[in-house]
Amino acid sequence: MIWNETKECMSRDQIHNLQSARLKKMVNRVYHNVEFYRKKMQELGMEPGDINGLEDLQKLSFTTKNDLRENYPFGLFAVPQSEIVRVHASSGTTGKATVVGYTRRDIEIWQECVTRVLAMAGVGAQDKIQVAYGYGLFTGGLGLHYGAENLGATVIPMSTGSTQKLITMMQDFGVTAIACTPSYLLHIAEMLEEAGQINNINLKVAICGAEPWTENMRKEIETKLHLKAYDIYGLSEIMGPGVAADCECHAGLHVYEDHFIPEIINPDTLEPCKEGEVGELVFTTITKEGLPLIRYRTRDLTSINYEKCECGRTLARISRFKGRSDDMLIIRGVNIFPSQVEAALLELGETSPHYLMIVDRINNLDVLEVQVEVEERFFSDEIKQLEGLTKKIAHALQTALGLSVKVKLVEPRTIERSQGKAKRVIDRRKLI
Amino acid sequence: MLIKQLSVFIENRKGRLERVTETLCKHNINILSFSLADTSEYGLLRMIVSDPEFGKKVLKEEGFSAKLTDVIAVKIAQKPGTLHDVLKLLFEAELSVEYMYTLSTAGKNTSIIMKLSDLETALATLDKHGYQVCTASEAYENNDFVDK
Known part of the structure; x- marks a missing residue:
């Protein structure tokens, strides 16, 4: 069903006018409340009055993840801290996390967006939904949780952890919907198959996201589990899950344009792309109070379509993601930058800076192996010392990345050195 | 040594x-x-x-x-109980064995190569009980009588 028909089915003119009005107000607000934006606009010789609508958006500078890092932790917040009711955090490119903050109204808008996503996927108050995204600093768990509660569904806050427990409850409670990463859902399907229980479940809908997946994976999930699977997209900087999601037509993900203005740019020239052309997705938040972002570069590559959808919604649709314009990896829903691995290893000081990350999908679960060269200065003739080193590296990486890592010691000079940029990642997952 | x-x-x-x-x-x-x-x-x-x-x-x-x-190579006679005797002495001196294996250059006797938690104490303990250890030349050169 369409949860908020007024907002999801406006004419393109209405969307344009609403975005223009909200953009104008937002720019005025950040100019007066956030030094970072004020300086950037002043550098361009601009005042809030120069932004009169959507057509002026491109006059504004881009914001990047690096800007968030340089203003860590709360430098870009646009309200006094007393108005912030929650913070979340995601991976930064180095040691420091990317921190985001929400006012009470931000949380309300977020839950409204997630409610729209769930309603669009056919979830309703009668459903019992297991939220199997991580709860905590990651936006996945709490984001889906609030949206599902707002919808009136019965929420089972599984978080991540024991798959066996999840399956037991799924069967005992007669769970009808699940929200988790697509690879984890395939893993659940495999466990159900092995136990001969695949037909003894009551799941009807799955809301999958937090990692890129393919149309083939969706078909596999739907065939194996006899349910309908939907794609949900989001990033903590903009809000969290629920920035965009797909409808029953599966013809792109509808962006909630009453809250976020999407743009597609060429990541090299930074010029806008034509409708349908693949480029980097850029978002401007127009209702966010806590952390408003102007032209934030998501680094996700996609294309946009403004045609009205067969489902009746007029909201612009972004295509399935084609990759990233940076080196970020998404492993089990966790964002990882190779630079984080490098920083953690250097901080440890006991290994060479030569490392190789190998990402693979084994039994539908992503695994990260980090190979580290054993240099003479920390090589030992005792196995227990080498095992201790392996554990120490694994622990340091796990702490830095928030993900368990398999560490493999390799002989010196076996990791390829290349001229210029070294090859640090081998991704064996077949996604496209 | x-x-x-x-x-x-x-x-x-x-x-x-x-x-x-x-x-x-x-x-x-x-x-x-x-x-x-x-x-x-x-x-x-x-x-x-x-x-x-x-x-x-x-x-x-x-x-x-x-x-x-650094490791030590203890000379012991090729007969029952000798290895046990050496290990017992080291154990009583509160030393632990990191690893050990046999050395092939000991002629008709056997030498046991040992890495211990404290090599100096081990040498002193062995010496006190009349055990000899191989010198570098004894260890690195083939002293065996077998010609092949």
């Missing part, structure tokens, strides 16, 4: 162990004894060779992680 053991890190990959022996062979370095400790992903080859310093140099040139470690 401490002797030098040459240790090499070997990944569990095809041909790596052979590459070590090839390198030593090419430089005319004799392997008197060795022990190979294996884990699922890598192995540690510990060797007593005719020229440890040179051995380390050539292996490093081949790209291996190689190092020299």
Whole structure:
């Protein structure tokens, strides 16, 4: 069903006018409340009055993840801290996390967006939904949780952890919907198959996201589990899950344009792309109070379509993601930058800076192996010392990345050195 | 008397162990004894060779992680109870054995190569109880009487 028909089915003119009005107000607000934006606009010789609508958006500078890092932790917040009711955090490119903050109204808008996503996927108050995204600093768990509660569904806050427990409850409670990463859902399907229980479940809908997946994976999930699977997209900087999601037509993900203005740019020239052309997705938040972002570069590559959808919604649709314009990896829903691995290893000081990350999908679960060269200065003739080193590296990486890592010691000079940029990642997952 | 053991890190990959022996062979370095400790992903080859310093140099040139470690080689008679006696003495001196293997250059007796938690205390303990240890030349040269 369409949860908020007024907002999801406006004419393109209405969307344009609403975005223009909200953009104008937002720019005025950040100019007066956030030094970072004020300086950037002043550098361009601009005042809030120069932004009169959507057509002026491109006059504004881009914001990047690096800007968030340089203003860590709360430098870009646009309200006094007393108005912030929650913070979340995601991976930064180095040691420091990317921190985001929400006012009470931000949380309300977020839950409204997630409610729209769930309603669009056919979830309703009668459903019992297991939220199997991580709860905590990651936006996945709490984001889906609030949206599902707002919808009136019965929420089972599984978080991540024991798959066996999840399956037991799924069967005992007669769970009808699940929200988790697509690879984890395939893993659940495999466990159900092995136990001969695949037909003894009551799941009807799955809301999958937090990692890129393919149309083939969706078909596999739907065939194996006899349910309908939907794609949900989001990033903590903009809000969290629920920035965009797909409808029953599966013809792109509808962006909630009453809250976020999407743009597609060429990541090299930074010029806008034509409708349908693949480029980097850029978002401007127009209702966010806590952390408003102007032209934030998501680094996700996609294309946009403004045609009205067969489902009746007029909201612009972004295509399935084609990759990233940076080196970020998404492993089990966790964002990882190779630079984080490098920083953690250097901080440890006991290994060479030569490392190789190998990402693979084994039994539908992503695994990260980090190979580290054993240099003479920390090589030992005792196995227990080498095992201790392996554990120490694994622990340091796990702490830095928030993900368990398999560490493999390799002989010196076996990791390829290349001229210029070294090859640090081998991704064996077949996604496209 | 401490002797030098040459240790090499070997990944569990095809041909790596052979590459070590090839390198030593090419430089005319004799392997008197060795022990190979294996884990699922890598192995540690510990060797007593005719020229440890040179051995380390050539292996490093081949790209291996190689190092020299001090170990002791205790001479014991080839009869029941002798190994037990040595271990008992070391245990009573509160020493722990990191690893051990036999040395092939001991003639009709046996020598046990040992890495212990405290080598100096171990030497003193053994000496006090009349046990002899191999000198470097005894360890690195083949003293056996078997001709082949």
